[in-house]
Amino acid sequence: MRLLALVLSIALALQVSVDDRAERLAKMAQRIDVQAAAGEVGEWQNVLRYALAKRDQDLAKKAREGVKDAKRDLARAKERSQRDYIDRARRVAEETGRPDRDEQNRTAQENLSPGELYLERIRHAGPLLICGAMIEKNSIGVPEVTIAVGNTSDRTIEAYDVEIECWNAFDEPVGIGGNVYDGTSQRRIMESEIETSTWMLAGHDTATRIAVRVTRVKPSYGNVWEQTRDEAERAPGAIVTAKLRR
Numbered sequence: 520m521r522l523l524a525l526v527l528s529i530a531l532a533l534q535v536s537v538d539d540r541a542e543r544l545a546k547m548a549q550r551i552d553v554q555a556a557a558g559e560v561g562e563w564q565n566v567l568r569y570a571l572a573k574r575d576q577d578l579a580k581k582a583r584e585g586v587k588d589a590k591r592d593l594a595r596a597k598e599r600s601q602r603d604y605i606d607r608a609r610r611v612a613e614e615t616g617r618p619d620r621d622e623q624n625r626t627a628q629e630n631l632s633p634g635e636l637y638l639e640r641i642r643h644a645g646p647l648l649i650c651g652a653m654i655e656k657n658s659i660g661v662p663e664v665t666i667a668v669g670n671t672s673d674r675t676i677e678a679y680d681v682e683i684e685c686w687n688a689f690d691e692p693v694g695i696g697g698n699v700y701d702g703t704s705q706r707r708i709m710e711s712e713i714e715t716s717t718w719m720l721a722g723h724d725t726a727t728r729i730a731v732r733v734t735r736v737k738p739s740y741g742n743v744w745e746q747t748r749d750e751a752e753r754a755p756g757a758i759v760t761a762k763l764r765r
Contacts, residue, residue, distance in 0.1 A: 538609075544641075545604035548634030549596075555633040556593035563589050596632075607638050631755070640756035645736060645744045646672035647679055649756070650713060652731045654720075655764040662720040662763065664702075666731055669713045675739040676708040682734050682748075683718070685726035695722035701734075727763040 567582035631639065641648055650667040657663050664683055670676050683700040685693050692698030700723055704716040720726055732751045736744040751757040 541605055541609040542601065544608035544638060545601040548604045548608060548632075548638050549599060549601055550634070551637055552596045552599065552632045552634035553593070556589065556596040559589040560586060560593055604634065604638070607635055607642075610642060636755055641671055643754035643757060644671060645733070645746060646670065646674075646676060646738060647708075647733050647736050649731060649733060649759045652729065652759045652761040653764065654726065654729050654761050657719065661724055662726045663717055664700075664720060664729060664731070664761075665715060665717045666759075667713055667715045668708070668733065670708040670710055672738060673710060674741065675710065676736055677739055678703065678705040678737045679708075679733055680735040681718075682732050683720070684730040685720060685723040686728045687725045688727045690728070693723055693725050698723070728760065730758050730760045732758045 563582055563585035567579060567586060570576075570579035570582050647668045648671050650669050652667075653665045654662055655665075662685075666681060668679070681702045681704075683702060685698045685700060687693045694700065700718065700720050702716070702718040704714070706714055706716060708714040732746070732748070734746060738744070746754070746757065
């Protein structure tokens with residue numbers, strides 16, 4: 520839901536100036552960091568309640584330390600200003616595209632907060648951002664993959680290709696002729712819209728885990744956008760994974 524909210528925030532930002540869009544993206548990144556830190560506090564508090572109920576003193580001690588550290592992180596997240604995010608947000612607002620390899624390496628080595636990571640996902644995604652992926656079996660027992668993508672560009676998307684890698688429950692590659700399924704969607708995606716497509720993984724019937732990436736995008740005008748596997752592995756969030764829903 521957070522990722523969908525972030526994509527929807529872009530829909531509002533696309534029609535305004537770079538400065539306004541950067542401000543909105545920075546605000547969203549700050550909100551994500553606060554939510555993530557608050558969630559960490561809640562998780563440690565749940566562990567503490569469990570430890571006290573089981574009278575596990577060692578776990579209770581660890582949980583108290585976890586709550587203390589998480590509350591400190593939450594306070595820091597609340598104290599951060601939107602200015603702390605603005606430079607990264609401005610890069611997103613000015614150009615959503617593919618950075619060069621040196622910059623991708625630097626980004627991969629950074630210790631990014633959840634909010635900063637979402638900003639980088641938008642920036643590295645090119646014209647399409649994968650919002651989510653799901654794999655489940657249809658009525659005849661064949662796995663189907665549903666992928667939601669958001670158009671982060673300033674033009675209509677005419678078509679896009681995806682690559683879906685498949686593994687079974689033993690983490691073994693599965694598929695006839697290889698474990699990669701190549702899919703194409705020719706549904707038009709307007710600016711700032713989110714589109715969902717489904718593919719039946721024929722020939723990959725035992726797949727229980729997948730990894731999805733966008734390989735090629737055809738905009739309404741301009742050059743076709745392409746991203747190699749090597750580039751996708753360096754770009755935060757370019758590859759999205761999912762497990763079979765039981």
